[in-house]
Amino acid sequence: MRQLYTDIFTSYQPSILPNSDFSAPLQITLSPYLMTITQFQEVEETLDVALGLICTWVDDGFSWTPSSYGNAEYIIVPHTDVWTPKFVLVNSVETYEPLAGDNDIFATIYSNGTMSIVYGDVLSSKCTANIYKFPFDSQTCDLQFAVWGITSNDITIIANPISLAFYTENSNWELDSYSTKSTVMNGYSMLILTMTIKRVPLYYVIMVALPTDMFFVLNPLVFLLPVESGERLGLAMTILLSYAIFLTMVQMSIPASSNPMSVLLIIMIVTIVISGITAAVTIYIAALYHREPHVKMNSFWKFIGTRLPWSRRHTPVRPLTKNGAKGDIISSSIEESITWQEVCHALDTLMMVILYANIFIINCAFLIAVA
Incomplete structure (x- = not known):
């Protein structure tokens, strides 16, 4: 494994975008995993969610024959050793920092050059609240992700559906519907996660x-x-x-x-x-x-x-009547x-x-x- 690491990183530059064909943008596939809805704050108009994001792309600088290295199909390295996309939550209400931050997360390199890294964090996004129907209200919120500083000319995002494999329900909010889409906004390729949450009114x-x-x-x-x-x-x-x-x-x-x-x-x-x-x-x-x-x-x-x-x-009240002497009616x-x-x-x-x-x-x- 050490020999494999030495061989594949001999001439590798982690600061260079791993795209062998610059006539086409690098394709990055994003697979979001929703862990839980932490809270929705109506006054601050923020949605807090725990979210995992699996990023996959192909780095042509990495490839080897597994049989030459003890049938090693993949190798796990610190994310700082390789080029990784610095995704940020565009509509964050906090600081614009890459999802990885200073955390010690790892990237997986496969023998065919496929790269994979998993980001995870509790994210706070801006979400306009509509409480007209409170406590029977529903809120629709977006989480917008982009690689900060790299335009759609160099990177294209491919969106996979949201997975609920690790989802834990919130006692106050139900996940009513959800969707993902990739789009280009202001010259940046973006992943947009849309979630509709419904309040539990009891x-x-x-x-x-x-x-x-x-x-x-x-x-x-x-x-x-x-x-x-x-x-x-x-x-x-x-x-x-x-x-x-x-x-x-x-x-x-x-x-x-x-x-x-x-x-x-x-x-x-x-x-x-x-x-x-x-x-x-x-x-x-x-x-x-x-x-x-x-x-x-x-x-x-x-x-x-x-x-x-x-x-x-x-x-x-009925009028009283009586006959007069000459037959006239007196009332x-x-x-x-x-x-x-x-x-x-x-x-x-x-x-x-x-x-x-x-x-x-x-x-x-x-x-x-x-x-």
Whole structure:
């Protein structure tokens, strides 16, 4: 083996591109191996993956007859002893360093001149996040590789499909689809890995979406309590403050982005606004309930108290008729009387109907948006 090493490296120059025919570019075949999805950070818009990259090319400067060297079909040498392509992740969010870096990795030289080297690292790439459908969102990210400083006139990349032979699943993200392609961008031959990852939504549904819906359902129940109990405003304020504390607790779990904003985050904002409106309406209804009977009631409040389907005074008023002495019909009608307390009872039911209708509409809108 030592003799083989001495013979093949006698006149070899590792700094020279190993291409015997400069009329055609050197072909480098890349075979990516995805190990795992480390994390996806929505705020920083970065995707971290553990990736292996097998590079194969032909170096005409290396060839030997195996039988002359103890049937040695290949030899393994440090990558610094031979020419190797210095691949960089073009859309990296960190420094632009070759994948090998200062690591002690090895290259394999086969007797027919084929060279092979395996790069591996945890890579961070820029990936624009779209959290509109959070927590049912999917993200599509690219990893772009090129040999830094060598154009497509000298190197051509041939892309093999991504292999999942060593893939380990991530508990928060599922690999939905993936593809590879080779292309030329700005004069450089590039390998582009495209991956679509889908969020596992169970945690966020249980910890964020369901509690938000629960607060939604609790708000209208404030109007079931009798005004005389004095607990209405206390319950309304408790719901409002509890949800404010809940938002503080879960804000770190919700991706912060304005373009576009998450539908779930919009619903959470609407929920706290509705809680505030509920507290304000509760105060106003309490003020109406304790109005003096002599305070004049306008037609709007009379309509609320008498004409709504659930109003306590929603009964037809029939005119009384009686025959006069000369056969003419004399009619008189009963004028209804209504109290402020009865108006408030009708208003309570109206508010419950409005709030529950809003809950239904908002939930349907959310399901349509994330579908």
